[in-house]
Amino acid sequence: MxxxxxxxxxxxxxxxxxxxxxxxxxxxxxxxxxxxxxxxxxxxxxxxxxxxxxxxxxxxxxxxxxxxxxxxxxxxxxxxxxxxxxxxxxxxxxxxxxxxxxxxxxxxxxxxxxxxxxxxxxxxxxxxxxxxxxxxxxxxxxxxxxxxxxxxxxxxxxxxxxxxxxxxxxxxxxxxxxxxxxxxxxxxxxxxxxxxxxxxxxxxLTPPADLRLLIGWTGSPASTSHLVDKVTWAKSMDQLEYRTFLQSSRDCLNRMIQGFRDGAIDIIQRELRLNRKLLQHLSAFSHVPIETVALNSLCAIAEDHGGAAKTSGAGGGDCGIVLIDRHEAVDTLLQDWETQGITTLPLSVHNVMDLV
Structure with a gap:
């Protein structure tokens, strides 16, 4: 199985x-x-x-x-x-x-x-x-x-x-x-x-037909459970900041989900960029290193080439993702990633049709 x-x-x-x-x-x-x-x-x-x-x-x-x-x-x-x-x-x-x-x-x-x-x-x-x-x-x-x-x-x-x-x-x-x-x-x-x-x-969700997902790996693994533990501790120390983060994230994601329903790449990209900023703010007040130097470089390169980028998962290493229009050329983006030691993972989306 x-x-x-x-x-x-x-x-x-x-x-x-x-x-x-x-x-x-x-x-x-x-x-x-x-x-x-x-x-x-x-x-x-x-x-x-x-x-x-x-x-x-x-x-x-x-x-x-x-x-x-x-x-x-x-x-x-x-x-x-x-x-x-x-x-x-x-x-x-x-x-x-x-x-x-x-x-x-x-x-x-x-x-x-x-x-x-x-x-x-x-x-x-x-x-x-x-x-x-x-x-x-x-x-x-x-x-x-x-x-x-x-x-x-x-x-x-x-x-x-x-x-x-x-x-x-x-x-x-x-x-x-x-x-x-x-x-x-x-x-x-x-x-x-x-x-x-x-x-x-x-x-x-059904993604827009022209939406392309790129995945870059920084070569540095991270522990999700340990990072979540640290944010949980920070939440108890600054409940107002944390509640503000939660509400902002919910609003951002609701708009992004609607962007998928409407097939609107521009809305999806806009909200992805906002979600990155929200995570950066969470990192600042929780002192949890979500966006590493390598992940920051991954995102900056993608943004320079027309993509919307952010960390994926708990951050602290592992992968970053890019959502980009299929009409955008990505060869230079991927070459710039390679120059910075970022590995492109040649993966695609898997749709589960049944239980086998």
Missing amino acids: KAPGKLYIAGEYAVVEAGFPAIIVALNQFVTVTIEESKNFGTIESEQYKETSVNWRRAGDELVFDNRDNPFHYLLSAIRLTESYARACGRELKFYHLSVNSQLDSKDGKKFGLGSSAAVTVGTVKALCKFYQLPITKDTLFKLAAIAHLDVQGNGSLGDIAASVYGGWIAYHSFDHQWLTSKRDDLPLIDLLALDWPGLSVEL
Whole structure:
């Protein structure tokens, strides 16, 4: 089973609050998860971590791992949660060999910031649902993967999960995490999956035909969870500034989403530039380094060549994105990026047609 990676277009940081919007895109680079039934014990392997494989057995319905020091935390969380769903659906748990192969990191293991942990989580849930023949819709897949991912990361909007599940360009509003925490204590998993989650919304967007997405990688990875933690701390220290940022981001994103509905490239570009300024202001009062020197250079070069540019995701490294009219020549832009040590990622948007 495959799950695509993602990139944030706009709305970062504000989207971690329930009901606040972001625009995210799924990409044509994937995590592939395969499962083969086995006897007496199971294994978990990854092409990216060939020196580390996990062997596991069962103690009743619980997975018991022989070596706990492993890079598969999100994957293991997805297994635990999906097997809870399988048990609730009356399935008998089995042994299996699970294999993961990811296109979302470089060959030397560096992360591009394309949501590899989310795609691994989604791919694992999808593969196990098929293996156990469980009833699954995109909404159920999102909720299962979101819970599993949140159990490990502890924060974030789960927009990368949404992009991996629904595909294409999406307008995403996060759900109320506190509500989910309280309901998990009160409700069986199947009932929780059937509920409408407060604040959660996913709208598929159709980009203007002449809109082109360019992606540049700075070569410097960043930790989303750590950066979000720092902004969360700053929010408690300056609540007025933070509330102003949230409202400004919501207004900006609502106009940008309408620009997609209207097919208006000029509006989309204008609001992307404004969202960059809002993130720069957030960085200034939170003291979180969102736009690095390399990302600033990436954006400046793109703006000089007619594109609207900003950081993507939490910033602090990883990728920047450019939205530009297809009629604009980009060869010089890409050459200037290369001169500054910025790698162009030759990726395109992936539209999820079904659950396979």
